[in-house]
Amino acid sequence: MKEIIPAPPPIMRNDMAAVQALFRDNVIPSYGRFDLVLSHGSGNYIFDVTGKRFLDMGGGIAVSCLGHAHPAITEVLVEQSRKLIHVSNFYYHEPQGRLAQALVGLLGRGKCFFCNSGGEANEGLFKLARKFGHDEGRFEILTTINSFHGRTLAGIAATGQEKIKRGFEPLVPGFRHVPYNDLEAIQAAISPAAVAILVEGVQGEGGVTPAAPEYLLGLRRLCNEKRLLLFMDGVQDGHFRTGRFQSFQRILEASAGNGPSRSPALASGFLPDGISMAKSLGGGFPMGAFWLAAPYADLLSAGTHGSTFGGSPLACAVAFKVLEVIRRENLADNARNIGAFLKEGLDRLAQAYPSVISNVRGLGLMLGIQLSQALPSLPGDAVKTQAFRFANLLHAAGLLAIPAGTHVLRFLPALTLREAEATEALGILESVVSKLG
Numbered sequence: 001m002k003e004i005i006p007a008p009p010p011i012m013r014n015d016m017a018a019v020q021a022l023f024r025d026n027v028i029p030s031y032g033r034f035d036l037v038l039s040h041g042s043g044n045y046i047f048d049v050t051g052k053r054f055l056d057m058g059g060g061i062a063v064s065c066l067g068h069a070h071p072a073i074t075e076v077l078v079e080q081s082r083k084l085i086h087v088s089n090f091y092y093h094e095p096q097g098r099l100a101q102a103l104v105g106l107l108g109r110g111k112c113f114f115c116n117s118g119g120e121a122n123e124g125l126f127k128l129a130r131k132f133g134h135d136e137g138r139f140e141i142l143t144t145i146n147s148f149h150g151r152t153l154a155g156i157a158a159t160g161q162e163k164i165k166r167g168f169e170p171l172v173p174g175f176r177h178v179p180y181n182d183l184e185a186i187q188a189a190i191s192p193a194a195v196a197i198l199v200e201g202v203q204g205e206g207g208v209t210p211a212a213p214e215y216l217l218g219l220r221r222l223c224n225e226k227r228l229l230l231f232m233d234g235v236q237d238g239h240f241r242t243g244r245f246q247s248f249q250r251i252l253e254a255s256a257g258n259g260p261s262r263s264p265a266l267a268s269g270f271l272p273d274g275i276s277m278a279k280s281l282g283g284g285f286p287m288g289a290f291w292l293a294a295p296y297a298d299l300l301s302a303g304t305h306g307s308t309f310g311g312s313p314l315a316c317a318v319a320f321k322v323l324e325v326i327r328r329e330n331l332a333d334n335a336r337n338i339g340a341f342l343k344e345g346l347d348r349l350a351q352a353y354p355s356v357i358s359n360v361r362g363l364g365l366m367l368g369i370q371l372s373q374a375l376p377s378l379p380g381d382a383v384k385t386q387a388f389r390f391a392n393l394l395h396a397a398g399l400l401a402i403p404a405g406t407h408v409l410r411f412l413p414a415l416t417l418r419e420a421e422a423t424e425a426l427g428i429l430e431s432v433v434s435k436l437g
């Protein structure tokens with residue numbers, strides 16, 4: 001039989017340059033990539049093609065919540081793929097129904113829609129808002145400065161960062177940005193056309209900034225008063241990363257005297273009207289979803305929204321298994337406890353080396369260090385940000401972390417991170433920071 005794709009010439013196992021050349025010649029260069037060619041991972045470690053080992057504190061940007069090559073994910077992928085990988089959403093299947101039931105159980109009365117990414121999940125929330133406000137001519141969605149909501153056309157219009165939008169104008173109309181954690185500003189920005197507010201519980205790409213509890217409670221009050229929908233983008237900070245399923249549950253437990261209970265209901269009664277999810281939902285298998293509170297759950301009626309791959313049996317079986325492992329292995333508590341341990345260590349480093357780290361922020365296993373503005377220009381490509389160049393120094397020392405903006409490094413490791421690994425991460429970080437400060 002004639003070959004459709006001719007066999008490529010073999011690449012030597014450790015030939016980084018050959019792999020990078022394949023990218024240079026064939027892959028659209030829309031990412032600023034690090035000079036790393038990764039090969040495989042195990043638990044919280046990842047290896048490059050030369051065999052160098054890295055402690056993965058980036059978790060694929062908050063995706064690989066069970067670490068790498070978790071046997072439960074491998075098993076469910078194999079098992080479900082033997083039964084049914086995909087069916088059209090013209091039909092019912094048990095994995096989607098079971099997963100929706102589990103997510104509703106974690107959030108509250110409502111329903112879920114499944115898609116494939118965070119951007120697509122937010123897109124669904126935008127459509128719901130348009131549908132909700134349509135007959136009254138209301139369409140405007142308020143979002144916050146420094147937010148990030150995805151790379152679709154509506155996603156970049158929603159995102160409160162100019163650099164994300166530049167070059168793609170005209171932007172999708174109907175989005176307005178206001179300062180984060182500022183109730184007065186958002187109140188002042190509500191026009192007669194306003195229909196919804198969308199915020200992250202912890203701004204991720206914007207530099208790991210948690211919402212204040214009073215801010216979230218105030219947004220809920222405001223939305224009730226003005227008949228606006230309150231949406232939370234839980235794509236990065238969700239899925240137990242902060243120690244609770246959604247970050248708002250964690251943020252509000254301190255203020256409302258709720259304690260770390262397992263109940264989704266908060267004493268404050270706080271619940272958004274819609275929540276977008278993705279990233280950790282599939283533990284690395286591409287998957288997105290949004291949940292809508294009961295009063296809005298049937299607004300997207302048959303024929304109004306869809307996604308060919310959304311909620312496939314394979315994706316749903318994996319996501320369900322991820323939830324099962326998180327529950328069985330108490331990974332929410334682990335994220336809370338190891339996150340607190342890591343944060344204490346980062347705070348100590350910030351105190352010891354204030355000329356390098358000016359601030360530590362975050363909750364659970366979503367932590368960020370702010371590099372001091374006084375830090376002299378770091379070695380490396382001068383067109384790259386300080387954060388990118390700092391990440392390169394960490395890579396050389398054997399640790400992966402994720403830049404956010406120009407001066408923040410994020411730690412978004414697997415929820416399985418152990419204390420010994422957190423200690424190792426702090427040691428590597430100190431070895432880099434101590435040479436700079």
Ligand SMILES: Cc1ncc(COP(=O)(O)O)c(C=O)c1O
Nearest residue numbers: 117118119148149150204235236
């Ligand atoms: C808060 C938030 N929303 C949306 C997205 C977009 O998700 P995706 O890249 O899966 O489309 C991201 C991605 O980083 C995110 O952090």
